[in-house]
Amino acid sequence: MGLLDAGTPMAWDEAQQHAEHVRRNGIEQFINIYRHYEHVEKTPFLWGDEVEFFVTELDEQKRTARLPVRTPEILAALKKDQDDGHDIDDAFGAVWHPEFANWMIEATPAVPYGKSGSDIAKVERNMWLRRMELSKHLRANEKILSLPVFPRLGAAGFTADPALAPAPNGPTSRSLYIPDESIQPHPRFPTLTANIRKRRGEKVQIKVPVYQDKHTATALQRQAAEILKSDPEHGHEIVEQLGANIYMDAMAFGMGAGCLQVTLQASDVHQARTLYDQLAVISPIMLALSAASPIWKGMLADTDARWNVISASVDDRSAHERGQAAATRDGEQRIYKSRYSSIDCFISQSPLNRAELSDVPVPVNDRAMQRLMEAGIDSKLSRHVAHLFVRDPLVVYQEKLHQDNVNDNDHFENLQSTNWNTMRFKPPPSAAKNPHGIKWRVEFRPMEVSLTDFENAAFSAFMILLARAISEQDLDFYMPISKVDANMETAHRRNAATGERFWFRTHTTSTGA
Numbered sequence: 001m002g003l004l005d006a007g008t009p010m011a012w013d014e015a016q017q018h019a020e021h022v023r024r025n026g027i028e029q030f031i032n033i034y035r036h037y038e039h040v041e042k043t044p045f046l047w048g049d050e051v052e053f054f055v056t057e058l059d060e061q062k063r064t065a066r067l068p069v070r071t072p073e074i075l076a077a078l079k080k081d082q083d084d085g086h087d088i089d090d091a092f093g094a095v096w097h098p099e100f101a102n103w104m105i106e107a108t109p110a111v112p113y114g115k116s117g118s119d120i121a122k123v124e125r126n127m128w129l130r131r132m133e134l135s136k137h138l139r140a141n142e143k144i145l146s147l148p149v150f151p152r153l154g155a156a157g158f159t160a161d162p163a164l165a166p167a168p169n170g171p172t173s174r175s176l177y178i179p180d181e182s183i184q185p186h187p188r189f190p191t192l193t194a195n196i197r198k199r200r201g202e203k204v205q206i207k208v209p210v211y212q213d214k215h216t217a218t219a220l221q222r223q224a225a226e227i228l229k230s231d232p233e234h235g236h237e238i239v240e241q242l243g244a245n246i247y248m249d250a251m252a253f254g255m256g257a258g259c260l261q262v263t264l265q266a267s268d269v270h271q272a273r274t275l276y277d278q279l280a281v282i283s284p285i286m287l288a289l290s291a292a293s294p295i296w297k298g299m300l301a302d303t304d305a306r307w308n309v310i311s312a313s314v315d316d317r318s319a320h321e322r323g324q325a326a327a328t329r330d331g332e333q334r335i336y337k338s339r340y341s342s343i344d345c346f347i348s349q350s351p352l353n354r355a356e357l358s359d360v361p362v363p364v365n366d367r368a369m370q371r372l373m374e375a376g377i378d379s380k381l382s383r384h385v386a387h388l389f390v391r392d393p394l395v396v397y398q399e400k401l402h403q404d405n406v407n408d409n410d411h412f413e414n415l416q417s418t419n420w421n422t423m424r425f426k427p428p429p430s431a432a433k434n435p436h437g438i439k440w441r442v443e444f445r446p447m448e449v450s451l452t453d454f455e456n457a458a459f460s461a462f463m464i465l466l467a468r469a470i471s472e473q474d475l476d477f478y479m480p481i482s483k484v485d486a487n488m489e490t491a492h493r494r495n496a497a498t499g500e501r502f503w504f505r506t507h508t509t510s511t512g513a
Helices: 012-037 071-083 123-135 188-200 216-230 235-242 251-255 269-290 307-313 366-374 379-388 410-416 453-473 481-491
Strands: 046-059 064-066 095-098 104-108 142-145 206-209 245-248 260-265 423-426 441-444
Touching: 012 188, 012 366, 012 379, 012 410, 046 123, 046 453, 071 095, 071 104, 071 123, 104 123, 123 142, 123 453, 188 251, 206 307, 216 235, 216 245, 235 245, 251 307, 260 453, 269 423, 269 441, 269 453, 269 481, 366 379
Parallel strands: none
Antiparallel strands: 046 064, 046 104, 046 142, 046 260, 095 104, 206 245, 260 441, 423 441
16 A cells, blocks of 8 residues: 655645645656656566455354454564565465554555466456465464455454553544544554544444445444544534445545456556546446445445445545645645546547547646646646645655655655555656566556455456557447546446446447447
């Protein structure tokens, strides 16, 4: 999840004073990167997957499942194994990363896969080996699960440590349900949580429609009583506005959910931009096909997917930016989506990318847009980057404030890595920080993680084969982004893949109507 730099993060009051500095220098860093790699061609097709695992504690006799918040020690043990020369028995290896919550571990192959079918056939085994390696460091009653959301996350007693308790008046999330100790200790994660809350001016508010059956009224009454008891100051207002929804109030409900992502390296910047666009159209379909999140906080939901929960869990927009109040500061503009959302504009220079297809509002940072255009970046890509930079940087490290814009790229990545869209267009690192020769990439982000390695490998392989087909067969999936957004909402409905209708093109060849 983004850059895990070591350093001292600033509290929000200090960080916001440096927001324009980060944006201004981040744009210069992007311009330098673009100029350096703009003409790189015929880059090998490489790709990799990212699986987010949960560590769970199962008591067979009591028939209980809880989350042990101890993945930092498991990650330390995995690192020691690799430092001692022990790794999974596979040519592609494994890399382990912390994720937002202390029950999560992100696992990727250490070496990217190539274009050949034989590499695709090896993905499932590598995923299985990653799972087995993680399992070596578990206690007798613990299991590794690849699951989009732990069904009882936020319910009473969901953590294995009974001493952990929410801190509604604490320094970080102020959640009624999630202990701050469940957040990974790396300073990026608690800082993100606190600064999102502070920038927004209140806690995040997550509402998921509850599944209606004969038990629904009792479940909602119990939830309302818990809210009133835990938050006497704001509880009545929360309950009045809640309706027939499951209520959640912390970043952990979203960023504590698991996913499956695929990143691929294109032959050049033009192919990367085309794949970004075309795969963005496919995002809702793959979200629906992989949807597996029907339970939140121990309550059955009337939806199947996690995306909107994550979107709400990191929504740092002010009341004005959300369209709910007048502006309170100079330059504040309406921002129509959370920073975790579907894309807002296509970026390819292909003639298939007609202007009328990007038909939703795209607020931009005007200074960034002007500077990008002055630097010779075309209007479509300039708009995309300036749209990312309409946000504020959320985590600013004291040690990283002053950078060399030719050799560093942390200010750019600060904004890039905290715009979590269905697709991410990924420029290479700066030349001075690119020992592996990484080039232009795109990241496909909407899929939910599945229970088995077979399913996760199948979804990953399908996306790679589809990306190759788009490039090699010159396929055309373009349609208005408003229709893509409509499909994203449809994808959340129960049984959407089999019971709903999605917008899609009648013809998918570039010569079709």
